[in-house]
Amino acid sequence: MKKTLLITLLGILCQAGFSQSTQKPPLHGKHWMAITGKPLGATAGAMIFSQGGNAIDASCAMLASVCTMWDVLSWGGETQALIYNPNTKEVIAINALGYAPSGATVDFFKEKGMEYPPEFGALAATTPGTPGGLMTLLAEYGTLSLKEVLKPAMEMAKGYPIEAQTANMIENRKDLIKEWPYSKKVFLPHLGEEREAPHAGEIFVQEDLYNTLQKLVETEEKALEDGKSRKEAIYAAYDRFYKGDIAEEIVRGTREQGGLFTKEDLENWKVKIEKPLSVDYKGIEVYKLQEWTQGPALLQALNILENFDIRSMGYNSSRYIHTLYQAMSLAFTDRDFYYGDPAFEPQSPMKGLLSKEYAKERAKLIKEKNDPEIGPGDPYPFQGETNPYMNLLKKRKDALAFNNPDLPVQGPEDPFLQSFQSGTTSIQAADKDGWVVSITPSGGWIPAVIAGNTGVGLSQRMQSFVLDENLNPYNLVEPNKRPRVTLTPSMALKDGKPFLSFAVQGGDTQDQDLLQMFLNIVEFDMTVQEAAEASNIHNYHMQSSFGAHESKPGSITLNAEIPTWTRRELAKKGYKMNFLERTSGPLNAIWFDWKHNSFWGGSSNHGEDYGIAW
Template sequence: MFKQFRLFILAFVLLGNHSIFAQTTQKPPLHGKEWMAITGKPLGATAGSMIFQQGGNAVDAACGMLAAVATMWDVLSWGGETQALIYHPELKKVIAINAMGVTPTGATIEFYKSQGMDYPPAFGPLAATTPGTPGGLMTMLAEYGTMSLEQVLKPAMQLAKGYPIEAQTANSIESNKARIKEWPYSRKVFLPHLGEEREAPHAGEIFVQEDLYQTLGKLVEAERTALANGKNRKEAIYAAYERFYSGDIAEEIVRSTREQGGLFTMEDLAMWKVKIEEPLSVNYKGIDVYKLQEWTQGPALLQSLNILENFDLKSMGYNSANYINTVYQAMSLAFADRDFYYGDPDFEPKSPMRGLLSKEYAKERAKLIQEKNDPTIGPGDPYPFQGGKNPFLDLLEKRTEALAYHTPEQPISGPEDPFLLEFQSGTTSIQAADAEGWVVSITPSGGWVPAVIAGNTGVGLSQRMQSWVLDERMNPYNLLEPGKRPRVTLTPSMALKDGKPYLSFAVQGGDTQDQDLLQLFLNIVEFGMTVQEASEAANIHSYQMQSSFGAHEIKPGSITLNNAIPSWIRNDLRKRGYKMDFQERTSGPLNAIWFDWKHGTLWGGSSNHGEDYGIAW
């Protein structure tokens, strides 16, 4: 009997029993041939699949998912902001969508300082930029989709009529109910059990948003009227756009926001427009990586890749002490530049992006990486690398003094540490691709719970004003100004190889987004992981960069490691000056699509970190 058992084990090892142990990840990879839809909620992914099954392309499906997750309050609402990268298969190029709202009239540095604030608040009507998500969705759909707005909004409207709310959102509402009660329209929507012990919806309870349903219905009505008057599909969608930003919907948003203490004007909404832009990119070992412009933190990933290209990462070994130390410091160098140089390129001064993204500048920055962590790493001077002179050298010298106020000594106490919750303030992410070659990567956000709801529209307002600085020593390019877009953390990603889509990827998580995205990319390119393995892998998170939220703190040398990191690596990193905390899952949550051109198929990854989910066919 024992001999037979040994023979079975030997045969098992030699043959590699794939039927039993083929699954090496906690979630299975997605495989598809025709289409793939991934986002932050299972019902959101289902909405994308419904659009695909009705014949829509990846842009249609992405818009359907965006509408659904905004309705489900997946760390965003309809009054938040949307940013996207779209691969256009006919033009064979990546297109950038900038649907970030702007600072309203009256929101000045002097105004916020007069309120006794060092930064705009994290919540409330004075935290709100103008709504961007509706305009972003309708612009993407009109320009690159194939379906009507009515078709794309149908799943979201069904959700607004009532859906079984999941525990994560329901419990977030309950834990934030004291703040929600400050705003009458939010209280009406979020707290159906006022006066009871639990005032938020229960998990699985049907959550109804009648006001939002009516608002979405008005957009559909505007489209129908335009079509009846002889307008084409694109013109009809823009008729709905106009109703939101210049018609009765805008009037109610402005009225109710001002009633609750906000600053919006009708002109703020009417003058705001979605921007279709050229993305920024660098080449890493033959792969072209694309990010949005410097009004996001996206170029920090590109800078990190440029710096890391000077090292043999593969020979260091995945998550070795040398690898972690090198990646950590590369990110510290790139994010120090982000913290000082990034801002809205439509305003002066303009960020020195040509110098920041030059390979020569990266080589100079790479020379600063040491055997031990350097907690004093600061911004460099990219101007000589674009043939210019830095106009803010005096502010660079003063920045250390200004940062001292933002560098508390307290260590991170665990996953519920208020600093971590702010630093990792979420969004959601959306990935879609189809057999025709359309690829979409979106990181929408803003209007998360607790949100101020704009009157009887059901639209939750953004909280993105907190990403401004009011002190030029912190960042002269990201000083608050009416009509300007704040520098945000939101950062979809796309990569092409040999001129064809290679990887489309995005993640939620505030300032950790481009950290996770960098590591996902390296996991695949340097260490040969599948996209699902890379989505679940044990990433690190650095806090040696200024938070874009709350009090904008920075914690040099602090690092979150996965519980699986062994003791000898922990000891090595401790000797290098790192202050460590540990979490069970450190993968994001990441969502990604990898393109298998050899077999003509799509591989999807959706990490095991949160509620993110994908469907493919």
């Protein structure tokens, strides 16, 4: 196994030595491919592939590892996935998003003087979803044991050299971390010194987390000894996390720190295996998760853009950027008002929202200049119904939390921008047998409340709910309801076979980056690595899903290399511009080369994302 990994890594380094049209070389693989947000995470996937695991097994190992590394998520966060099953030729959706705990109501938060649920602390936490999501993925579609898949993460929990990015994030947020006793114990090993967080490269130990993972493995092994099947044994570990002593400590530790979790909240939560939503874009079937995510906004944008000859406009011309921005505004304002948990009433009007006829009507609203007044449309007639919330649409503009909409985004240190692009990570895996996995896990990022002595950092996803029905009657907080999240893995099929598996981190910019990556490949003939590094734009017309849920209509982020004449034309169209050196977003993707029966991998130069292939 070690020899295989060494050969693979040497191959990558040799590729990097040659002249490239991209800053990173494309990945090429024949047997498997593993890509995620951190190099060590990708290595964990490669280790599992080298042991004979399939793409599901490898993706679970990567998920466990990046959670342990606090790659803008933790074990108490949420996991969303799309899977291509080569046996059934179908795309499957995994919903492992936690829900609001008992007592989490609109009145509860309003009585505390809040306009939205909080960004941080125990009251920001939905129930843990990632452990259940990982174990469901593994049990239903994997081949290895939980013990084998968790081994890399458990070794890391015993101690791994922490990266500068994470270590510095801990140091920068230590004032908040000190408010939570169990977080302080884990994150600040040098309490009282000038630097209280770990140093870059220091061995970071998480004993409580290791013990929690060990309990899951012990439960699986005991079930196997008792004659249970592989699948039953994994679900025995699942039950211990959500119904046994681990759940009891999560509830105790969360409530001690001001949270609302009950034992019943964890017992009653379940992972959902769902049917994804999809649209056809010029013969390519594009799949996204349901409207409890922002994913359908990408599908809506594709339907709108299908009404324009965007190829003839030219990549990143002023006409293309303007049309793209307006299409995003139209799709995402629908997201802001209509999307929510489909398990609760009212039901989002997804049939109308995803209809080609509705998109054609929305496309007619795109004018020669930016329209800062774009708001949600009325999709109900396109599914043969009457909109029950027309009165709220009229009130919505007054309820919006626009904060200085005439002031453009100021740059990477702008608190609005940091909130808008709040991170996560992404995982991509594929194997020679045809399994494909696209995951966007998140939640429990630093600074996180750790739930008692479990080592499990809790999600902060409650902040994505709203408390005012004028903003979104479908996404009002209530117990056992899932918030509408930004997390959004993607998959596309062509001629009934996998074409592209892709995901990205970055909060509300996720589906903006994913939309542009898809168009870069389909409309502008880029390779997957070129598309991963290409200069994207970011639109701030929609509401942020975090913090104060602000919006800055007309503000746009452009790459610093955008030429002067394009800037001048966009200014005439009413855009307020800011510029960054890298605007691709940390995209990860796998493109399927059916002509040569191989994989092409793309991993952006934006952050620390990394891939390994064989």
